[in-house]
Amino acid sequence: MTAPLPDTTYVSGRGSGSTAIAAAGRPIAGSRRLSLTWVGLVPFFIYTGLFLFLPTLIIVVGSLTTKDGAFTTANFSGIAQSYLVKAFGASITISAASAAIGAIGGALLAYAVATGNPRGILRRTVTSASGVFAQFGGVTLAFAFIATVGYTGVVYLFLKDHGLDFYPKGVWLYDLPGLILIYTYFQIPLMLIVFLPALDGIRPQWREATESLGGGTWHYWRYVAGPLLAPSFLGCTLLLFANSFSAYATAAALITQGGVIVPLQIANLLTSETGRAAPGLAKSLALAMIVVVLVVTTLYTLLQRRTSQWVR
Amino acid sequence: MTRSRRFKLQLFRITIFIVLGAFFLVPIGAMLEFSTRGNAINAPRNLDAWKNIVQTPDLVSAITASLELAVITCLAMLVLLLPTMVWVRLRFPQLNRAIEFICLIPLTVPAIALVVGMVPIYRWININLSDSILTLAFAYLILVLPYSYRALDAGLSAIDLKTLSEAARSLGARWGTVMLRVVVPNMSSAILNASLISVALVLGEFTxxxxxxxxxxxxxxNYVSLVDAGTSIAVAVAALLFAFALLMILSFVGRPPVPVAKAEDADFELGKTVSLSGGLVGRAR
Structure with a gap:
């Protein structure tokens, strides 16, 4: 660094400098100069307007209009068709099951991490790896499981040679149970990431306090740690639900025929002739998905806010 | 803590780490195994599937396109987002929350839903602008918006932007100079983080x-897998390892020495990001 500059207006300051710069951009009181500072924001708003808000608007408007542009609610009653209701049921089942398994697995992993050395290499590795695995999905993830427990997968073949055939009634990997299994692969790491801060907030003193009052392990979890962690656990489970509810790529790579879950139905409608004949239906399905995810995320945010009252 | 309880806890921890470690690592090992299989039942292991990657023109052009898209998206993200964020902090602090809200919207709108609204827009782009695959960068920029916003936000929060820019301006620097020679060098690790996550996201994008x-x-x-499973899995592993390497660099990236302003919180936590497959708000602030 050079020697301190002489005390001129340049350095003295924050005050004078900022007013001078601000005055350059803002209309001076009494003058009629127009402010042009907002121009700097135009590119951002134009871009997000065109590629974020316009698509959303297209979905909302499209789901409420017929092909000719007249108002209708028929697209939403279209969701009541049995195959779409079934897809929604399957989507909810898969999301709930993979969220529950992921939440329990992730919470156990988080507990195993939280009880270890807070600055240890193990913790750093597990959290970093979770960050990576929670991002993992799509075609590659589907392939990974096909190569593992598919009909020619290494684990399947190994276990079959040793007398354990887990496909006694045919392969379930390409169906709902398979999707649940595969989704847990990104759900568990996500749970670790979102749940670990709450577990870290639990203080050992609380356990000691329970013990000094004569409580055992059961009492501690039932009356102290359990109630404290419950909102966060529930919130994180909801986040996991929304996460698998909106997943498309993995299922698309795994299931090439038919539309077992809602995202696959939307994809079918977008690419098929029937879909082009009824463009409103895909949009109303998309809107329904957005609403579900929005509701679930809002609940998650509310529950997290409750937790943040005592964490740290 | 009693001795028996400590023992039980250790046993529990070891079991969890082994079981989940296997669950996460075996599938990746299985992909490597699968991609080196010979073509017949008892054929010896070979690298044919890996060699086939470069001999499949579709794959080569797709890899090129994805890499180009990654670079374009990354640059566009920096050019659009960074000046906007800087400008908002300096001149429109009251809009800060609004910009954050907009940037985080793509987390709550599933990609599969958003694409429904994108189809008509892309039909228009195909007819009136270009049908090149590189136009996908418009959509990908939306996809990476939340993640890069968070990375850049962490970087910007760590520096005293107002003082730095005023100092530069009072010394006669133009806004371009302020951006390129003051802001950017002071938050290089945040920019690196935002770029890495953008590249990783674009390379993994399917929907x-x-x-x-x-x-x-x-x-x-996905197409190649229908013809030649081995080759497609080989590419998938290669892409995966590449993305893993990027994301691992991201999470382990050291804090660079920044003399002018402290940048201690500038490194981007992966903990704040969520899944590729259409994730949501990471952790509560």
Whole structure:
């Protein structure tokens, strides 16, 4: 660094400098100069307007209009068709099951991490790896499981040679149970990431306090740690639900025929002739998905806010 | 803590780490195993599937396209987002929350839903602008917006932007100079983080490309798998390891010595990001 500059207006300051710069951009009181500072924001708003808000608007408007542009609610009653209701049921089942398994697995992993050395290499590795695995999905993830427990997968073949055939009634990997299994692969790491801060907030003193009052392990979890962690656990489970509810790529790579879950139905409608004949239906399905995810995320945010009252 | 309880806890921890470690690592090992299988039942292991990657023109062009898209998206993200964020902090602090809200919207709108609204827009782009796969960068920029916003936000919060820019301006620097020679060098690790996560996201993207009928890396892998499972899995492993390496650099990236302003919180936590497959708000602030 050079020697301190002489005390001129340049350095003295924050005050004078900022007013001078601000005055350059803002209309001076009494003058009629127009402010042009907002121009700097135009590119951002134009871009997000065109590629974020316009698509959303297209979905909302499209789901409420017929092909000719007249108002209708028929697209939403279209969701009541049995195959779409079934897809929604399957989507909810898969999301709930993979969220529950992921939440329990992730919470156990988080507990195993939280009880270890807070600055240890193990913790750093597990959290970093979770960050990576929670991002993992799509075609590659589907392939990974096909190569593992598919009909020619290494684990399947190994276990079959040793007398354990887990496909006694045919392969379930390409169906709902398979999707649940595969989704847990990104759900568990996500749970670790979102749940670990709450577990870290639990203080050992609380356990000691329970013990000094004569409580055992059961009492501690039932009356102290359990109630404290419950909102966060529930919130994180909801986040996991929304996460698998909106997943498309993995299922698309795994299931090439038919539309077992809602995202696959939307994809079918977008690419098929029937879909082009009824463009409103895909949009109303998309809107329904957005609403579900929005509701679930809002609940998650509310529950997290409750937790943040005592964490740290 | 009693001795028996400590023992039980250790046993529990070891069991969890072994079981989950196997669950996460075996599938990746299995992909490597699968991609080196010979073509017949008892054929010896070989690298034919890996060699086939470069001999499949569709794959090569898709890999090129995806890499180009990654670079374009990354640059566009920096050019659009960074000046806007800087400008908002300096001149429109009251809009800060609004910009954050907009940037985080793509986390709550599933990609598969958003693409429905993108289809008509892309139909227009195909007819009036270009049908090149590189136009996908428009959509990908939306996809990476939340993640890069968070990375850049962490970087900007760590420096005293107002003082730095005023100092530069009072010394006669133009806004371009302020951005390139003051802001950017002071938050290089945040910019690196935002870029790495953008590249990783674009390389793994499937939903938009598939439904807008473009053949990027993931779509090509999916097609090739129908013909030659070994080769497609080999590419998938290669892409995966590449993305893993990027994300691992991201999470382990050291804090660079920044003399002018402290940048201690500038490194981007992966903990704040969520899944590729259409994730949501990471952790509560």
């Amino acid at each position: 938009f490309a598939n439904l807008l009928a473009y053949e990027n890396l993931q779509v090509a892998i």
